[in-house]
Every structure is written in structure tokens, then in C-alpha cells.
Amino acid sequence: AQSVAQPEDQVNVAEGNPLTVKCTYSVSGNPYLFWYVQYPNRGLQFLLKYITGDNLVKGSYGFEAEFNKSQTSFHLKKPSALVSDSALYFCAVRDDSWGKLQFGAGTQVVVTP
Amino acid sequence: DAGVTQSPTHLIKTRGQQVTLRCSPKSGHDTVSWYQQALGQGPQFIFQYYEEEERQRGNFPDRFSGHQFPNYSSELNVNALLLGDSALYLCASSFSTGSEKLFFGSGTQLSVL
Numbered sequence: 042a043q044s045v046a047q048p049e050d051q052v053n054v055a056e057g058n059p060l061t062v063k064c065t066y067s068v069s070g071n072p073y074l075f076w077y078v079q080y081p082n083r084g085l086q087f088l089l090k091y092i093t094g095d096n097l098v099k100g101s102y103g104f105e106a107e108f109n110k111s112q113t114s115f116h117l118k119k120p121s122a123l124v125s126d127s128a129l130y131f132c133a134v135r136d137d138s139w140g141k142l143q144f145g146a147g148t149q150v151v152v153t154p
Numbered sequence: 155d156a157g158v159t160q161s162p163t164h165l166i167k168t169r170g171q172q173v174t175l176r177c178s179p180k181s182g183h184d185t186v187s188w189y190q191q192a193l194g195q196g197p198q199f200i201f202q203y204y205e206e207e208e209r210q211r212g213n214f215p216d217r218f219s220g221h222q223f224p225n226y227s228s229e230l231n232v233n234a235l236l237l238g239d240s241a242l243y244l245c246a247s248s249f250s251t252g253s254e255k256l257f258f259g260s261g262t263q264l265s266v267l
Contacts, residue, residue: 045196075255084158084244084258085197131196139250140210141187144196 043068045134047145054152060122062148064115064132074115075133075142076106085131091115102126122152156181158247158259166265167235175230175262179247185209186228187256188220189244197244203228204250232264240266 044067054060066072073092077085089100096108106117115132129149133142159178167173179186185204189197199212203222222228226247232239242263246256 077258082260084260085246085256087255087257090255133196138254139185139248141199141202141212142189142197142256143199144189146194146196 043072043134043136043143045132045143045145047130047132047148049148050146051149051151054122054150056124056152056154057121060117060119060126060150060152062117062130062132062150064117064145065113066115066132066134067113068134068136070136072113072115073135073138074106074108076100076104076115076117077131077133077144079129079131079147088117088130122150124152124154126150127152158245158257160243160245160259160262162262163260164263164265166267168267169235169237171235171266172231172233173235173264175232175243175245175264177228177230177245177247177259179226179228179245180257183247183249183257184226185248185250186222186226187246187248188228188230189246190214191242191244191261193241200230235266237266240264 046065075090076088091098091108099105132145161176187202188200191197201211206222217233219231242261244261245259248254
């Protein structure tokens with residue numbers, strides 16, 4: 042079975058400071074890892090994914106994520122946060138190329154001016 | 155190019171009623187997945203349709219059923235509604251092959267009174 046943990050319900054950061062949203066996962070095989078963002082009353086928008094290759098993945102809107110196999114983590118990062126980054130962020134994993142995505146509970150990011 | 159479209163956007167039903175939600179996938183996509191997102195939680199996988207058949211199913215009762223049409227659009231049906239079925243229902247589309255990301259619609263907010 043696959044699972045995802047996002048240990049922080051909320052992350053608060055000042056605009057211009059670095060942002061990190063944590064995610065750890067458990068999967069039986071090789072992980073397919075994703076980050077999505079959700080704005081109020083909207084669906085989920087794709088940010089980035091890791092399948093294979095470089096452990097540092099670059100995605101949309103200046104976000105990046107670091108895959109760490111030994112720690113089974115896939116933390117989302119942004120060097121300099123914007124107020125407009127305030128949203129709900131979800132980490133997700135699956136153990137094959139097409140099956141169901143298992144989502145974490147989400148982390149609310151609040152960026153203050 | 156339209157993305158994933160869902161209808162209706164909002165719906166209010168009473169316990170015991172039946173509901174049908176609709177989804178049109180992104181142009182070119184042949185696989186549709188449905189997710190339930192309860193308030194304050196991450197999306198939970200309901201099922202996935204490909205080639206007009208249910209290919210994978212999550213831990214949802216048989217009251218939840220679906221259909222995929224030849225044009226790849228899909229319906230989610232829920233019978234004998236319970237208060238606990240109140241949630242945002244998200245449709246996601248993708249290609250059937252490869253490690254593709256999901257494209258999500260904005261969802262249908264279902265309230266069961």
C-alpha cells in the first residue's frame with residue numbers, strides 16, 4: 042500500500058523568504074511523486090513530478106522539489122516566496138505509471154507581506 | 155483548448171436521493187479518474203475509467219458507480235446519498251500510457267442535507 046504524510050498543517054513564511062513544504066512517502070515499488078496546488082474553490086493544479094533522474098526537480102512558478110530516496114522524502118521548495126503562493130499544497134504518490142494517486146492531507150501555506 | 159470541465163459546479167441534495175456528476179476530459183485524453191475531497195482533507199481516489207471500463211477502484215461502496223462514454227467523457231453516480239457524501243468531487247483526465255500528470259477540473263461541490 043502507498044501512503045503520504047505531510048507533517049505540517051500550515052506553514053507561515055514572510056514574503057521574500059524561502060519556503061519549504063515537507064512530504065514523506067511510502068510505496069512498495071519505485072515512487073512516482075507529484076506536487077499539486079489548490080486555490081480556493083478551484084481544482085488542483087500540477088506543479089512538478091519526479092519519476093526518475095535528477096533528484097532535484099524544477100517545476101512551475103519557481104517551485105522545485107528534492108527527492109531523497111534514503112529518507113523517503115520529497116520536499117517542495119521555493120527560494121523566495123510570494124504572497125500569491127498562499128494556497129493549499131498537496132503531495133501525492135503512486136507506484137506505477139497510471140494508477141491511483143494517493144494524496145497527503147495537504148499543507149496550507151500562508152505568505153505574509 | 156478547453157481543459158477538464160465538470161458540471162454542475164454546485165449541487166444540493168437530500169439524504170436518500172441519487173446524483174449524477176459529469177466530466178469532459180481535456181482534449182486528447184482518454185482516461186478519467188474521480189476523486190472525493192472532503193472538507194479539510196486530501197482527495198481520495200474513487201475510480202478510474204479507460205476504454206469505457208472501470209480499470210481501478212478505491213475504497214468506496216457500490217453506491218458509487220460510474221460510466222465512460224465513447225467520446226471519453228464520464229459520469230459519476232451516487233445512490234442513496236448520505237450526509238457524509240458531502241464533498242468536492244474532482245474529475246481528472248490523463249493519457250493512458252506513460253507517467254503522465256493528471257489535469258483536474260474545478261470540481262462539483264455536493265451538499266447533502
